[in-house]
Amino acid sequence: MSRIDSRQLFALLFLSSAWNVIGISGIYGTGQILGALLACILGLLLSIPLLMLPEYGTERIYHRKLLCLLYVLFFVLWGANSLRELNHSAPIQLLNVSGHWKGLVLIFITCLLTSTNGIKATARSAPIILTVMTCSALILIVGAWKRIDLDTLLMESNGFKEGFASCMTGELAVAVVLGHKGNLKKALIQYFTAKWILYSVIVFLCLTVGGRLLQNQPYPFFILTSLSQPLQGQRADAFYILVFVMLTILHITLQTSLTAHLLETIFPKLKGTAPISLMVMLLLAWAIPERVLQFSEHCMIPILVFAVPMGIRLFQTRKKVVTS
Amino acid sequence: MKPIALMILSLFLITLTACGNDSLDNRVYTQGLGISGGENFTLTFQRFEDVNSHTIHAETLSEAMQMQEANNGGEIFTGHTELLCIDKSHTLPYVKELFYQQWISPSCKVIFTNPEEFLQNYDCTQMVHTIRMAEENSILPITDLSTVLNEWLGMGETALLPVPAGKLPALVLMRQNGDVLRLSEEAIRGMYWLRETGTKEISYQGENISVKIIRLEKQYENETLCYHLAVNISDNPSEVQKLIRSDCEKAIAEMRSFGADVIGIQEAMQQQNLDTIPEISVKVHAFT
């Protein structure tokens, strides 16, 4: 597979995590910003072994089918978890289809179609979607600007744990699979910085614009969009359904494409890897309880991001010592 | 085979475009909406370009909307509703539902009145225009749906709402449970000083004097919560300063007599870890 550049990798990681960020389940206080900061710093530290791999780390993984299978398992669990979260998310309830199940089915069918294009297409589309998202973020900020009340910032300082948990997501495993010497360092630093900035801006706006309105409300971002009105007399919150849909499709397509890509590496003769991957994710989302899914996904992150690259690094060092 | 299947699917989809779609004109675009809780829920609405109103009685807000669609045809569309009328009954759950379901715009104006009577006899356009002009001319503070709900859900659990009263609307303090206190003219001016920013024109001895609010700070000093209001006064600063202070004190007094808080007293107490409401004073610092 031809290598994706650092911009594409950054856009992929950032947009995938942006889906989680805009779907934050509640606003608790300014502590969330600090929690997110710590999560991002920890993520950067966890990725040090990956950055230290002298050669192209992903090739090391591709050579070992067992390792590939481990990553496949993670991406499938991650995808299943995302499908489950999607079922609960607020915009699904607001979609103008009769019954949110139709919305889910449509998203599923779309992801089936998009994931067959492969990981390269997904990587290329990410910077374009990032541009759209940046424009929509600017519109959101401009619309919310006049409603900002800084006094509300001082009121609540909770939310450290929630902020930390929101920012510990599975994108680092994507960096392990897609990263190489030329793109990793820059992409990872940009990714963690941008993620923290996005999270902080959303929490800041929710606190200062929404105030009490958004506290203890699930998925406050979508209520924030209705409060942010760049033009009087017209509402733009429906526009963010578009943004949500784009991020959702990209998020799930990324997981599916990666799984399909790794499966093709392990089983070169296997056809239809993308639909198979998505079907398995759907099956797991339906069959496995939510807590088990989340727990498994979070447990695997340090193993795949830290332990595996560290193991490869130690193995390489030992091999060099033995050879010399 | 695949292109043929796609073409058949497209033709099928095209034929379906005639069905199941709400026609643009098959909706009731409401300009004014009135809700009244209590034993029976009552929904009153006034359409755009139509001064007549319609009333529906039901158990809940959703049921009322469905009844309108079933009986009279046309889904009630509240996306452009400009005026929400509520009365003394416990309407908070319905207001919350309207807001959180994103049925109604957060910038919709909210007024306290008898919804049925008001929407039957008055034109919403005029009322909305009056409130907007009053807000722009700094006569009334901002009282849209998001502000009102924010205050109801805040620590004070009280909101300021305009009420139709002659040429210019008056203001009332309204609790979540529907209790209401009408504020005097001085208190209305005082509320503006204690809540808003911007420039206000006041009349003093027949002259119009421009007062610009620079800053409002709350400080706890000597067991007193003091509101420090810095203003820029164009003329007669000492007299106008006294007038402003008098208005603020009147507003605070009327508010406290009602046991309400719309100026952030509870938040200040929380910051200072106070259990009881302290003495409240106002200091006006005038600049020319």
Place this chain on the structure above:
Amino acid sequence: MPYENKPIPPELQDQIANLKYLAEYSSDLLVNSVKIGGISCALIGCEGMLSTTILTELVLQPLMSIPPQQNSQALFTHIQQEMLLSMDRPTVWNYDDLFRLLHSGFAVLLAEGETKALAFGVQGYEKRSINEPSGEANLLGSHEGFTEAIRTNMSMLRRRMKTPLLKFELSSMGSLSKTDICLCWLTDRVPPKLLQDIRNSLESAQLETVLSAGYIQPFLEQKRNFFDTVSTTERPDVLAAKLLEGRVAILIDGNPFALVVPKLFVESFQTLDDYNFKPWYACFLRWVKYGAFLLAILLPALYVAISVHHPEMLNRTLLLLLSHAEADEPLSLPMEAIEVLLMYEVIREAGLRLPKAVGGAVGLIGGLIIGDAAVASGLISTPMLTMAAISVTAGFIIPDLNSIITVLRIAFILAGGFWGLFGIGLLGMIVLLRVCSAEDYGFPITAPLSPFYRKGMRDVMTRVNFRQMQSGNFTVEEYHEQD
């Protein structure tokens, strides 16, 4: 083919008999038996393909003045080495080549006792003069466009690129038509692998005839995709500019369109006039085109989606206006939109196919009668007609993408009509990922946007001054992604 590689027999009578037999005694085959230098010969030609003036002055007269020769071999040696009857003088060894040259306007000389023939390039068939291309109009640049004669096209290109690095490689395609095609490239710009891949693709095409560029295009597109990965142009100046960027062009005899590989999506928004205007104006026009593309595809869909599913996004006055306008319409908004656009397609196609004398009436019927009458009768509302008109007009700015815009426009209307902005978002993602997956010979069509190349953006986001553009030696090879 039964006559492919069939050698020419030595006896003249057999040669002529085979010729007439293989040509099925076609009426346009001219066979003139004559003695040249004392040797029995036959001069073969195809009626209407030869220039009689050139043939008479440059071939017949010199041939008839040849002194007697010992045998046909001596005759042919004399003609090849001591006479220059035309610039193009191939030797023919089999009937396959003979017919190909004959039907390309060559005169062929057969001689008794020779198993080969001599051909002379004396083409004089009627061909269209050089006109301005109809589809790629230009204000400040050249008004020349390619014609159907491949050699004329080659000469137009050569006049613009006098460097010896410009290489032409002629070959033929089509087992029946033997159409001449010409591969063109600049030898210092094009990667050898790309050239070889293109040659392999062309060789894999098993066609009987090649009547237009569309016959060859699918063989150049390695993966089937909704979006074109091969571009076409009718302008020699545009083609020269593309060759300068390291692309490969294919000229086809009988067709004024050249195929160019690889294609980038942003090329559809670039015209030669952009390089004639001031950079700031060219930049403005570019952005107008990008906006027009989005308008062309999305405007009717957004109108339908927002009006039906998200009316709160509209201004109140506009909403009431639309509501009144749609009040008396018998059809739903999506159906109305599709009806208007399909009607436009019918009128457009009718205008294209009708004879020019009657073609003007289509505009009158379409615009005034159908449009006006449809609105007056209440079949279509004025706002819908306006949206459709704006969308269609916007699509005219980018004729290269006309087919894509037409289909996507309707698809987006369906998606928006059914599911509002949600549906538009879903379809938009499908289309976006499809565009991003399109690549040809390792060149993604979304370059230089993604993968991002800063150097390439100087002619995409803006159009930089020529002083800046003259440095850099940019070629598309930079966009190539290794596998």
